Amino acid sequence: GAGVSQSPRYKVAKRGQDVALRCDPISGHVSLFWYQQALGQGPEFLTYFQNEAQLDKSGLPSDRFFAERPEGSVSTLKIQRTQQEDSAVYLCASSRGTGDNQPQHFGDGTRLSIL
Amino acid sequence: AQKVTQAQTEISVVEKEDVTLDCVYETRDTTYYLFWYKQPPSGELVFLIRRNSFDEQNEISGRYSWNFQKSTSSFNFTITASQVVDSAVYFCAPLSGGYQKVTFGTGTKLQVIP
Numbered sequence: 001g002a003g004v005s006q007s008p009r010y011k012v013a014k015r016g017q018d019v020a021l022r023c024d025p026i027s028g029h030v031s032l033f034w035y036q037q038a039l040g041q042g043p044e045f046l047t048y049f050q051n052e053a054q055l056d057k058s059g060l061p062s063d064r065f066f067a068e069r070p071e072g073s074v075s076t077l078k079i080q081r082t083q084q085e086d087s088a089v090y091l092c093a094s095s096r097g098t099g100d101n102q103p104q105h106f107g108d109g110t111r112l113s114i115l
Numbered sequence: 116a117q118k119v120t121q122a123q124t125e126i127s128v129v130e131k132e133d134v135t136l137d138c139v140y141e142t143r144d145t146t147y148y149l150f151w152y153k154q155p156p157s158g159e160l161v162f163l164i165r166r167n168s169f170d171e172q173n174e175i176s177g178r179y180s181w182n183f184q185k186s187t188s189s190f191n192f193t194i195t196a197s198q199v200v201d202s203a204v205y206f207c208a209p210l211s212g213g214y215q216k217v218t219f220g221t222g223t224k225l226q227v228i229p
Contacts, residue, residue: 042219101148106160
């Protein structure tokens with residue numbers, strides 16, 4: 001498809017397990033973002049990539065969260081030793097350029113539930 | 116510090132009524148962009164409209180229109196002749212800084228009743 005694709009759509013894990021969430025941005029999009037959205041809240045910024053470079057990871061809540069985009073296309077958000085407070089929808093977005101007037105295009109998100 | 120406020124938590128209107136969603140963005144930045152996104156029950160955030168801080172002219176795009184008041188930092192968003200498909204959560208999302216880091220408001224849930 002032409003949009004941002006995220007997988008899996010739903011993920012259930014036991015507390016303490018590691019999880020990996022995948023994002024396929026729109027082809028050719030330079031910028032890629034990860035957001036965390038808790039129930040009833042707006043999305044909160046986690047991290048930003050420009051091509052393969054992670055330029056901002058200030059929103060990652062702890063060192064258990066790690067994101068990569070090794071070839072400047074697909075990105076993976078990894079959460080180690082998951083905890084119940086990690087339960088949320090994780091949204092990925094991409095945009096064409098790096099200018100600050102570019103709208104971001106979002107995927108459907110991955111709904112993560114930690115038991 | 117920057118602060119985005121969407122004071123309206125939930126709004127219900129009858130189909131075909133106009134509805135205005137409020138957003139206040141407090142910042143020391145003099146140049147910034149502000150986006151409105153829609154999040155229907157399916158979950159995907161959809162870009163609706165973009166506005167910059169240095170253009171105070173109000174705009175209309177189809178059934179959507181802006182009303183920007185610089186003195187109060189208000190970016191109000193109006194949907195004319197609302198439709199049931201407009202039912203969603205609407206987020207005000209300002210962007211400032213050197214790249215596209217967006218700060219989302221808490222959202223306003225709009226329900227359009229047939």
